[in-house]
Amino acid sequence: MSDPVLSVRNLNIDYIGAETNFHAVKNVSFDIAPGEFFGLAGESGCGKSTIAFAVSRLHRPPALIRTGSEILVSGRDVLGLNDADLRKFRWREVAMVFQSAMNSLNPVLTIEAQFYDVLRAHGPISRAEARARATELLKLVDIAPERLDNYPHQCSGGMRQRIVIAICLALNPKLLIMDEPTTALDVVVQREILQRIDVLRKRLGFSVLFITHDLGLMVQVSDRIGIMLEGELVEVNDAQTIYRHPQHPYTQRLWASMPKLHGEQTRREPVL
Amino acid sequence: MSDAILTLDNVTKVFGRADKPVYAARAVSFALHPGRTLALVGESGSGKTTAARLIMREYTPDEGQLLFRGVPLGKGDARALRNYRSSVQMVFQDPFASLNPTHTIRYHLERPLKLHQKGLTSAQRQAAIVELLERVKLDPKLIMPKFPHELSGGQRQRISIARALAVNPQVIVADEPTSMLDVSVRQGILNLLNDMKAELKLALLYITHDIATARYVADDIMVMYAGQIVEWGAVNKVLDDPQHPYTRLLLSAVPDPDRRFDDVRFADELGRVEEIRTLSARPQPETAQAGENHFYRPFPAV
Structure with missing residues (x-):
């Protein structure tokens, strides 16, 4: 295997409290290969979003990464970056799509202005060049270039989400982190967006760290999956093995609790 | 099948201007029967919640x-509406927003009892609250004095269900009751x-957008x-042999x-998303039968 795009080693993160600390991420290690679609699954509070934030250095106090933790992106130590390097690192190396990303567009700027904003911050570019690049990027996510002159409220939720993804791809990042990117959207739109991402990563070669609690969806799109339980990464394997031959009892219980779309219908009991 | 308790008969609800109407419900007909569950599925904006609001008589x-036990519902005064609501109750999507953060669980369950079962003594109400909490599998002693923020999402949703059951309803409308819960607790609520x-x-x-549940x-x-019901019938018939393109x-x-993304079969259907959406949004007044207890609206001709 070629060198990983992302390498997380012995990651420990605490949330510092007045009396006690909460150990949110416990000794987590995993790698993501170039072009790989890696899924991180788990329930609310299991630490999956905390990891995503740490990878892009977006974690804020009271979250504290313990010494001895290591996050490498293309071999570079992310935790040691200074502010100037960090600014270059974000978007260019790692871009992140948040859960309600469609609400993260600025409501008073046109779509075109928001592309210009990102492109200009990362190197000299003329307005016309930026517009050309934005047109190209919108094409990637299947949105007509006329939309550049629209304001966010004129676009549907799914469209806004795709625009955010296009902005994330503006600087050809090596890793795209998506934290529950489609939870707020209906299944047809969700399917369209993820299918699009899948095609793009195969064409452009970026890796994806995909976070969701929807295990069925995760098996459909991911190459490999990590299952988190209470801050620990309890099982990592390729998607089909996680689905067909889960090893950890928690993974087995998660599958057992999921209603199926086809086949026999039996009463299912909750996991906990 | 037993007699319907609640029936919607060709109900239409229009929003927006007269020259640009938005049909949130277009000639919607269905019936609810005692001891049966009817699922209403569709994407956001399809009119699911409008159907719920029509039943709750907010619209x-x-x-x-609407017919309740075969009797058409008129405008009705406040008392008639209260009687109706003691028979028809609702469980909402967001268990964090549907409970009042400043009141205890005991208060939440006592209020509907006070309002709808006026004859009860304080002790009887107390006993009723205990019974309700046991019914939704929560420990009454532990839960009663708590405030909503002290409970998990799943526990709160159980409280919402207990509150709905407090008035001995005959119909419950559950609008996405599990979509904000983790998979592990979701199952408990469904059971x-x-x-x-x-x-x-x-x-x-x-009401849900999660077809598996x-x-x-x-x-x-x-x-x-x-705003239109495009296909309906027995759950397995509709899901195993869908007729309508939508x-x-x-x-x-x-x-x-079980189906990887690279599978071409759905790419076909998904490639036609816009076409199917556009055509499905047109009025589809015809009804066709695909089998016993399985109906659909034939796609309008292009």
């Missing part, structure tokens, strides 16, 4: 009517709804798009671990 139909339906002979309308709890299913589109988009 009045522009056309058509609870199933058990309540069976034990109390409730008529349940289960709809299959799990429902006997019958309706697929809604752009139903097929919806089913092909449902996350299913």
Whole structure:
């Protein structure tokens, strides 16, 4: 295997409290290969979003990464970056799509202005060049270039989400982190967006760290999956093995609790 | 099938200007039966919640009517409305927003009892609260003095169900009751709804965009798009042999671990998303029968 795009080693993160600390991420290690679609699954509070934030250095106090933790992106130590390097690192190396990303567009700027904003911050570019690049990027996510002159409220939720993804791809990042990117959207739109991402990563070669609690969806799109339980990464394997031959009892219980779309219908009991 | 307890008969609800009407419900007809669960599925904006609001009588139909036990519901005064609401209750999507943060759980359950069962003494009410909490499998002693923020999402949703059951309803409308819960607690809530339906002979309308859970709890299913019910019938018949293109589109988009993304079969359907959406949004007045208890609206000709 070629060198990983992302390498997380012995990651420990605490949330510092007045009396006690909460150990949110416990000794987590995993790698993501170039072009790989890696899924991180788990329930609310299991630490999956905390990891995503740490990878892009977006974690804020009271979250504290313990010494001895290591996050490498293309071999570079992310935790040691200074502010100037960090600014270059974000978007260019790692871009992140948040859960309600469609609400993260600025409501008073046109779509075109928001592309210009990102492109200009990362190197000299003329307005016309930026517009050309934005047109190209919108094409990637299947949105007509006329939309550049629209304001966010004129676009549907799914469209806004795709625009955010296009902005994330503006600087050809090596890793795209998506934290529950489609939870707020209906299944047809969700399917369209993820299918699009899948095609793009195969064409452009970026890796994806995909976070969701929807295990069925995760098996459909991911190459490999990590299952988190209470801050620990309890099982990592390729998607089909996680689905067909889960090893950890928690993974087995998660599958057992999921209603199926086809086949026999039996009463299912909750996991906990 | 037993007699319907609540019927929507050709109900239409229009919003917006007269020259640019938005049909939130277009000639919607269905019936709820005691001891049966009817699932209403569709994407956001398809009119699912409008259907719920029509049943809860927060909206009045522009056309058509609602019948309760076969009797058409008129405008009615406040008392008639209160009587109706003691028979028809709702469980909402967001268990964080639907409970009042400044009141204890005891207060939440005592209020509907005070309002709808005026004859009860304080001790009887107390006993009723204990029984309700036991019914939704929560420890009454532990839970009663607590405030909503001290409970988990799943526990709160159980409280919402207990509150709905407090007035001995015959119909429960559950609008996305599990979509904000983790998978592990989701199942507990679905089982609870199933058990309540069976034990109390409730008529349940289960509104969701999660078709897999709809299959799990429902006997019958309706697929809604752009305010119209495009396909309906026994849950397994509709899901195993979908007739309407929108139903097929919806089913092909449902996350299913048995089908990888590169599978071409759905790419076909998904490639036609806009076409199917546009055509499905047109009025589809015809009804066709695909089998016993399985109906759909034939696609309008282009």
